[in-house]
Amino acid sequence: MESMESMESSACKPRAPTVPTEPRGDLAHIYAAGNDDAKTLLKQGWIKIPRMRTGIDPEPLITGFDEALEKGGFSGRFGDVDTIDGPTTLPWGVWGLDPVYLPYSRAAMDARLVMRRVKADMLNLPPEQLLSSFDAVMATHSGYSTKPCFDPAHPRVPCSHKKKDPAMPAGPGHIDQKGENWSTADSYQMFLALTPAGLSEMSTCLLIPKEPYGLQDIMDEARTKFPYCFRKELKNGGDEGLFIMPCVQEHLIENDMAIAIKPDMQPGDVLIWSSAMIHCGGAGKPVRGMKRHPRLGVIAGFFPKNMLTSVALEKRRSIVGNLRATGQQVHRPNPHMKWPIQARYTKLENWPEAYKRIKERKRQLEEDNKNFYDSEEGDSDSELVHKRKVRALLG
DSSP states (O other), rough: OOOOOHHHHHHHHHOOSSOOOOOOSTTTTHTTSOOHHHHHHHHHHHHEHHHHOOOOOOOHHHHHHHHHHHHOOOOTTTTTTGOOOSGSSSSOOOOTTTOGGGGGSHHHHHHHHHHHHHHHOOOOOOOEEEEEEOOOEEOOTTOOOSSSSOOOOOOOOOOOOOOTTSSSSSSSSSSSSSSOOSSSSSEEEEEEEESOOSSSSSSEEEEEEETTTHHHHHHHHHHHHHHGGGGGGGGGGSSSSOOOOOOHHHHHHHSSEEEEEOOOOOOEEEEETTSSEEEEEEEOOOOOTOOOOOOOEEEEEEEEEGGGHHHHHHHHHHHHTTTOBBBBSSSSSSSSSSOOOOHHOGGGGGSSSHHHHHHHHHHHHHHHHHHTTOOOTOOOOHHHHHHHHHHHHOO
């Protein structure tokens, strides 16, 4: 006969579905009509596609980013990782992201174009029908990592709460949509790895559903059980995005609904996940005497052009036109921070020269009421090609 404790535990445990709940969201019908990868992504909320299937050659992109770093006066080179020996060798970052310098480099545009091809193949759509976000670029030195570390013996997406206020989350674990949005098929983000990322390197950690659950099941459970953890006051900047309380993750794991993973990534691999999925960058503890590999990669969201409103299109053009990076949501565009946190605490005369040039360029664009991607008299052939690529991805 069952004990009272086991009966109570059984009564409290969510009932496993016979089949996963049908995913909801703007893109559900698009992914349902795609190939097997698209259908897996729709149901489970994530998928990894290895280089042998993406067909992406990382070497030209790495070379392109290194050329951008050299042009900007930064000493780090991802083609020679020994040159990346601290934060000053790379552009300023936030959570390991460069939101200012590299997002509008030629290498970043080339990366988004090859990523768009992979996504278009998945959805059985012509690439030109998909518009891209202009997100920050992952560019971090080997000494950077988030806390707490990812522990494969007790896997968790790094989540925390504020020490002085345990009722407030402190990240870095988050979702990239509003807390009140229950849909799991509204938006997806793609990460192209350009450096290797094993257990000890910084890379994306995900809280994924366990069979027989789908992503819609576990996120419905999370919001039903912890509605106060999804209130709008907990957003992590901008209009989209929410830090996640550790209790949400623990409930889903303890009830055998979800598991935290840190997929091994090699250059040319692509990882795609729903904006509704709990995730963040994380790293395991490095083996004693072993140095982490620096991280380089590109993040982008893609969305059908014919599903964007004219308001969203104009807002994107305004944000991008003034050299601001965007969040990964294409249909609900928002700008990344104007300058990294370091800029607030560094005198302008001590800013890297690249940032001084960008500041002046932004000022000039605003004064002249122009967009940086508009062709101008005197543009070189390579500059004209670069601007055409921006416009093709922007819409």
